[in-house]
Amino acid sequence: MTDVERLLTEYKEAHQGGGDADPRPYLARVSGVDRELLAGLIDAYLEEAPRRPFAAAAFASSRAAPVAEDVERSLAGAGGMWPALLPRLRARARLRRSELVAQLAARLGAQGQQDKVGLYYHQMEQGLLPESGVSETVLEALGKIVDSTASALRKAGQMPAPGPPRTDEGAVFARATYGEPAAAAPADESELAARERRAEEWDEVDRLFQGGA
């Protein structure tokens, strides 16, 4: 058995035994073409590996847990992939949320309403703000801060399109947005009229985050 075969076997045993199975210590034990060969074989092995059986305790403490939460928010919310994307873009830009909000407020000329901008941005990260209401001005400003583009952010916010309103016990909490319910359609004429009244009371920041265009 060659070094590569032995290391591949060892790696597969470690992988099947559970745990992290970081391949890099195995690669470090060979060099040159052997190392490349081992890297290619481990890569192909991982691509074919079946789904790991679910273990609730291991999941709760794993890095997969917050990722799953973001994905679930994306599927359940009104802002497409923003819950999965925006926190990551912010982390890549090495910005705390407060720092991003301060920059965003400044770019929008709303330094005096930083708290309000912060609440709206929070709703974007949580999937509570419908993408259609967020203006190009906001997305352009945000794109410049997190090294993305308005069109990429728009596209992410549209995918997937919002689903039907939730019917489970969490439905009440999902409506806790700044100005009005997240994605729910107006139930009747009185609610529509109330919305129109609220829209008349909007200031520039409300219009930027809820008025679209």
Next chain:
Amino acid sequence: MAEFEELSERQLGDLSDEQLVDYLRRAREAGRHDAMKPAVAVLVYGYWDNLVNRARLKLRSDADAEDVAAEAVASAIVSAFDGKSVGEFRSWLHTILSRRIADWWEAKEQKLDKTRLPSEHQGDEEVWGREPSVDFEGEALFARQCVRRALEELEDPRHRRVIDLYVLGRNSAAEAAGLVGDGMTEANVHQISSRFQRRVRELLEGGDTSD
């Protein structure tokens, strides 16, 4: 409203990837966001380590590998709700991961074009970032191409099955021989495996996988 029957965690674990995605679709259609959570968890947890470890082979840091893996798994699951036919979920997921890794390197190169390199600006790496380790990037990406090429060259479907079961799979040589059957022996499995790895090595040393 679509009829929806909530499943237990154990029942979800028994579903195939495609059945899980279908379950998620139905839960979403029924507005049952609470029921979506465990199904998303089963999918994400099930592939997380494999995705991160594949990314570790091609990127420099754990943070980068986890970032790219998170983006890939989110994109793969969400795109299944976008009217796209994604085929086999696992294959789709790994394809997206490979694309995201390529995007990561492309973005890195574009950024480096716009900035000075640390070697031009000694002692200030935090500001300018590290230079790319091109050898490291090439190592795993090119190696994977060579493995693919060597797999494509296998003309005998039994030999391909041996590689899938024994080299890239979880079976011993004896198990692989038994599963392939048709006179395949443990010694044959070792021979086929050695020949395959020799071919990948030739392709790696040749430095070219084009026809």
